[in-house]
Amino acid sequence: MTRLVTTSADDAAQLHRELERALGGGPAIGLGMLGEQPSEVADGTAVVIGTSGSTGIPKRVILSAEALRSGAEATAERIGSGRWLLALPAGYVAGLQVIVRSIVSGTSPVVLDGGFSPRAFAEATLAMLPGGPLFTSLVPAQISTLLDAADDTAVLAALQAYEAILVGGQALPQPVRDRATEVGAKLVRTYGSTETSGGCVYDGIPLNTVAVRVENGELQIAGPMLADGYLGDPALTARTFTRDEHGIRWYRTGDLGIVEDGVVRVHGRADNVIVSGGINISLDRVERIVRAIPGLTGAVVVGVDDAQWGEASVIVVQRGEALRRSESEQLEHARAAVADEIGKPARPARLILVDELATLPSGKPDREAIRRIATELR
Structure with a gap:
């Protein structure tokens, strides 16, 4: 030791x-x-x-x-x-x-x-x-x-x-x-x-010592850069890191995706899903579509409770990002884009402007804080 x-x-x-x-x-x-x-x-x-x-x-x-x-x-x-x-x-x-x-x-x-x-x-x-x-x-x-x-x-x-x-x-x-x-x-x-010692897939191509596979829709990663596990939590370690029949150790990322012609495509977190009107909707996938729209590249999409549909997605964007249209027109643009790619049930219900998007010390959006703000403003 x-x-x-x-x-x-x-x-x-x-x-x-x-x-x-x-x-x-x-x-x-x-x-x-x-x-x-x-x-x-x-x-x-x-x-x-x-x-x-x-x-x-x-x-x-x-x-x-x-x-x-x-x-x-x-x-x-x-x-x-x-x-x-x-x-x-x-x-x-x-x-x-x-x-x-x-x-x-x-x-x-x-x-x-x-x-x-x-x-x-x-x-x-x-x-x-x-x-x-x-x-x-x-x-x-x-x-x-x-x-x-x-x-x-x-x-x-x-x-x-x-x-x-x-x-x-x-x-x-x-x-x-x-x-x-x-x-x-x-x-x-x-x-x-963190479990893969940082980035290990560059522009969709795994690094030379890295293997990526898909099991039940989930991306899994193998290679010498994998973490040993979680300190003081053997149960979580056992759930997250598994071995196949050849003894190869795999990290279960919790991300949905595909590997197509050697290129890894990430669809979003398996647990970042809402159920709206009885239909499962990946908020990560909605967010990627929304962020492709000029004026919304820094937007965050979160789920909130909805009286009619059970849950709904909401676009939250910082005021400093110049919208190309009025708020209502920008929302309709986003709703149309999401409907075209995923379907009408996935359309965001609202667009909310905030003075500042909450972030974690790592620079990532603090999604829980943003969700609370969206709930309050909704």
Whole structure:
């Protein structure tokens, strides 16, 4: 057994040093677990990440040094090696992997201090030039913010400076990706989770050490980057990680999707479903359609109680995102698009404008908080 030492992710330089030791067999790091009693974990463990995701259910994900290194090495094999900009919280797997990738490549990441802004991003990026290939990892909301500021020559130059910008954490709306292509930003859409040591499917193609299959509509992943399980929860570990008849270990993602001609297509969370008028409706699928509409690329779709249908979907969007039509016309546009692709029962019932969309520290939408606001305003 090895000792688990809880630490803060606020000091990226200190975390870098502790992570180097953890990857080399030193004490394991506990992130997002401050205030909890220290404990011991299995030998080979490098990090335990405390996370509740957007569902609010706490988990303690155990990641070995082998898993983290495997993810970083597979990424380098796919997109190349170089210097990384850390612009995400290091206490979450996407930010943590920026540090791991830097360690594996023998470099130190440049840390974006303070709050994220186009000016800060540009200054940090341009200060890294010249110096070989540059990489970073962002969430879609950060990309949208940068694209909105791309008329600033420094921001545009920074976007164009990266060999690849990994984008994950949530679905990347196609209009955002199209805008990025137009300005010369090289985005790579990633899919993965803390349980897979971060993104392990890039632009729909699994990394070379990764296998993806579909069982009863659910995407499952195998590979050396899988977590060992959940600290203190053997039952959840057994439900989430299974072995097939060949002894291959698979992670049950909880996501619905398909694998077609080697390309992984994610349809949404199996548990993010409402029943409206007796019909099951995937809110993730509705949201993807809505986000493809100009003016709604940052929208979040949540389910609320409905007196007539039992449940209904509602579009929530921040006021700062310019609607191309009036609210009623934009809603009708969205309803028509959803009806065309999924069917009339899936049409959103309402569009709600808010001053600010609630987010988790990871940058993902706080869906439960947004749902509560939608319920109150409805």
